[in-house]
Amino acid sequence: MPIFRLIFRVLIVALLLVAPTPGLPTAVRAAAPMPAFRVIVNPANPNTSVDRKFVADIFLKKVTRWGQLDTVRPVDLRPDSPARRAFDEEVLKRSVSAVRNYWQQMVFSGRDVPPPELNSEEEVIAYVLRSPGAIGYVSGGINLQGTKVLILK
């Protein structure tokens, strides 16, 4: 169904373009008190800030490499974690169930598999620290333990 697929893509792009307008105050707010999530990468990762769109593409596995460098290894939190919810809504610009649905379709049509969903933020940090190309997010108050936070632009 290429046509449906095209329409679907167009819809997604449209959603992504509309989403940042409410997201900006949130980021500003996070700097001050406690941000709902933070995007973290392996300290070896040279990047300090990335595009939100780039992040969304990474988590939907539309981008698989950091430029010409390492393979990107996104990692999700449990679907019921608040950070996950905030991340999906602010970065991916869609609900958690919508994201999960997307990934089910991809899985059963044999095209891709979702990033792993980890039970705790610690596991996420551990996963990031373990693999250089990994990227994940954690809630604001958590000890980052050496992971590098990326500033979303």
Added chain:
Amino acid sequence: MRLSLRAKLIAIVGIAAFAFLVLIAAGAVIGRQTDRELANIQRRLLPKVELAPRLDADFERLRRNLQDAVAAVDAEALANTRQAKDRLQAELAAARSALNPADVDALARAIDDYYATALDVSRRLLAGETGEALVAAMSEMQARHTRAVEALRITTTFDRSELEHAFTAAARAQATAGRVRLVVSAVCLVFVLSLSMWFSRGVLNSVRALTSGLRRFGRGEFSQPIVDLGKDELGEVAAQANQMATNLSQLAAQRDRADWLRTGHAGLSDQLRGELELEDVAARAIGYLAPYVGARVGAVYDLDQKNRLRLVGTYALSSEREPASSRAGKETEAHGSGDALAPVCEFAVGEGLVGQAALQTDIMVVTDPPPAYLRVRSGLGEAPAQTVVLVPILHAHAFAHQPRVSGVIELGLFSPWSERAGDLMLAVRETFSIAIEVARARAATRQLLAETQRQAELLSRQEEELRASNEVLQSQQEELVQTNEELIQQTEELEAQRKILEDRNQELVRARSELERKAAELSTVSAYKSQFLANMSHELRTPLNSMLLLSNLLASNETGALSDKQVEYAGTIYSAGRDLLALINQVLDLAKIEAGRYDVRVAPVPLREVVAGLERVFSPLVQEKRLRLVTEVAEDLPPTIASDRQRIEQILNNLLANAVKFTAKGEVTLRIERPAPEVVFRRPELRRDAAVALVVSDTGLGIAAADHERIFAPFEQLDAAPDRRYGGTGLGLNIARELAHLLGGELQLRSSLGQGSTFICYLPVEAPAQPAPDQARKLGTGDHPSGPSAMGGPGASPPRASDSMGTAAIPADLPHDGSLLIIEDDPRFAAALGELIERQGLKYRIARDGRSGLRMAQAREVGQRRPQAIVLDVMLPDIDGWKVMEELRADPITANIPVHFISGVDAADHGRSLGALGYLTKPATQQDLVRMVQSLVPHPGRRKCRLLVVEAGAAADPLAGKLAGEDLYLERAGNTGDALNLLGQERFDCLILDLSLPDLDGLDFLRSVRSKCGADTPAVVVYAGRPLSKAEAQVLEAHTEAVVVNEGSSTERLLDEVRLFVRRVNEGLDPRRRGSSSPQRHPHPADVRLQGRKILVADDDMRTLYALSAMLRAKGVEVLAADTGQAALTILEDHADVRAVLMDIMMPEMDGYEAIRRIREQVRFQSLPIIAVTAKAMKGDAEKCLEAGATDYLTKPIDPEKLVVALHRVLSHNGEAPDPIAADEAGRSS
């Protein structure tokens, strides 16, 4: 191979059919291979093609079921996915036979592996498991999915190639089949084509041979037959054609021979065409025939009148043998070659071969004569003829069984004589013979023509002479005209003298009146006398009146004092007085009678009363003369008739008075009765059953038949001259007759000398209201001078009015000059009309105005004559046409001239009311004008011939009936009396007298006719039922124009004679040329000379004799007739005073020449003029006549004018002194 065409055709068709069957079989074999390939495809490969998408769809369904179950978080649904997987596996198993088993196994395994993993992952997802392990499971699942899809693809791909392979195999099989079929078809086609070509070449060759053969026959080359073509059908055709050619060639040979004969015949006919002499015919015929039959020399002999065969034409013959006619001219040339045989130009029939040939009908052929017999010579050499042929020229004669020989042809040939040439000679000899006969006939005709021309020349010479004599005549006529002019001059002089006389007369009258004035007394007496005369009739009536009254009174005898006798006398006085009164009235009315205006008062007339009255009147008179008066009224009469009593009484008065006067003793009878049945009325309106007869008869002197008519003439009295025993004016009978006419009746007389006389007055029972139309004319034209008359006898009244009435009653046939008078002021139209009239053969005159037109029409001046008709215009310069018309009608001279108006004024009715014949409105067409002229002059110069036939009433074959068809007016009289009566009443042109009438003495009758009619005596044709004696004939002929004896076709001759008269009359000629004796004209000088002369006419032809006699008698000549020369001599002996002799030359016994010579022998007749009459107009005849002593001669038929001229000439040449009568007349006329 010689097969019939049919076998060949069957062979070709059979082979073609066989090839077609082979083609069908090969197609079937190859088709089976292809079918097999296609069945393989259908059975094995097509299910596989369907299977691939089905497996795809089932696999997709399984995947989707798993996904749906996970999405719905439904464990049960997840469990149910196994059914989908099992169905897929079952499907796969079902298709296993069609697929590669190894592939199927691998696919089934891959599907199972995938399903196991997918089910595990789905359960873990349902269980909400997360983490990396799950992701790993998912990856595993993804890999297996990929593998299953790959296996599925491999299975499907493999099947497609196999299908392609199967299709390729089928296509290959198909291609193979096509090739095989092509090859087999080509082979069959080639085979059949070659067979056909082989067959058709054979047939075409045969046909070509046949065609060329037939074409040869068509050109007439029969010599080369068509070669044998074999046993097939064409061969048979060729054999028939050859047979036909043989027949044709025989026919052609016959035709050539016939052509040759015909050409020869036609050529000869061409040669003989035209008007040829006998020699030309012979020369042309032999010149044509000899080369045609191949003869080198030829000669033609003609059988002439003397039965001699004469050489008339040659061909290439040596010159000395040329025909006799042309030999003379070539005598000198012929001398050079005198060594040949002497020429034989004539043979008698039967003499020599030529003569013998003429005796027989066949051709005589002499083969191989000796070399010297006949040599054919040319300039370079000569040779003997091999064959000599003699052909008699025969001519089938119409009246003979044997053909007639016209001549012989002799021919010499170098070659033998062919049968064909013989046939030709036999065929042409008829033509040749005819040509010879024609040439002979032509020669005879030419001879005759020459003779005719000679005679024609002679004729023209005589005509010239005739013309000369005609000129003499003309000069005489001119003299006559001159004399006439002198007369006119004298008349004018007389007129002048008369004027002088008149002047003197007037002077006398003046002198007399002078005298009268001086002698007053005398004049008073004269006046009394005039008055007395004027009033006499009136004065007479007064005493008569008293006398009548008194006598009537006496007759009534009222006192009874008178005796019966006295009473009767008184009655007599009364009735006599009444008659006297009536007579006086009649005297007064006489003018009216004469003018035809006499009144007839028709009233019932009681006949018995009339008779009684007359008896009373005449009784005393009769008694006085001691006669008896018998009166008688028949019983069957009507008591009264419608008529005028006064007139009837007057008539009877006259008749009775006459009867009493002329009867010395015996009785006078008055009888009234029905007319006798045999009576013939002269008036056609009288009918026997509607008439009464008043008969007055006496026993007196009687009247000779010759005088019957005379006594009716005014002032005529029989025996008046000798002693005048009887007084009277002689008017009585005349008046009685006129009165009878007036009453529509007639008066007839039957009397003869010494037998007493009977006057019968026939009156119609009803008198016509109008008096008879010709009354006025009859009375008015009396040219006797009216003398003084006394009132002597009863009814004697003077015809006093005749002078004045003379002009009032011009007869209708007043002479006119036959011209049309055109009164017309337009000169061009008048000229055009005149030209048109001239073209009609009429004359015309033109008057430019009304007055001159009237003058010309009235023709009052001397030398003028009235026109025949007038064409009148209305618009004229002086007086108009209406006025002219009125004046024309008012003038009795012009009253009956037909007038035709032609005018621009359209007033036809007015014109006709004035009495015009017609009215034509200008502009008129040519046809209108022609019609107008024809209506004015219906038959130019024609008048109906009036004919009187006197023949027995009951004639079996009445002449009148035969003549009825002719254009003439015919009257018929049954006896001489009627005929004379009719002649007295009317003028006739011709009288036909049947001598077989019972009461007829021909001569007497003719004499009385002559005495009665005088100058108007009609031409007489006598018709005798019996042969006449010579003397009788001669007597009759002196009075008649022609005598026709009833023998054979004499009726026809009679009709011819009558027609001749009719024609003469119609042509305006005087049929008898008797004008010279008419008292009104000046006598012709010639006639003067002839008057009273005695002339002897000698002719054996009775008709000529009659004609000459009649003509000469009309001129006043006394004619003596002789029918032979001897008779003429005898008559001359008796009559020394014969002045001239007309002598016919051709007479029996003694001919004219001899008679003339005999006459001349006598001295006293030395100078007697003799005119010879000859029928032969030959030159020699005239000279012979003159030699014999004739003074002059005439040729028959004799022209009367010419005869008179000749007589005149000879009489004057004779120097004879004119006799007293002629001298007297001549003196008066000059």
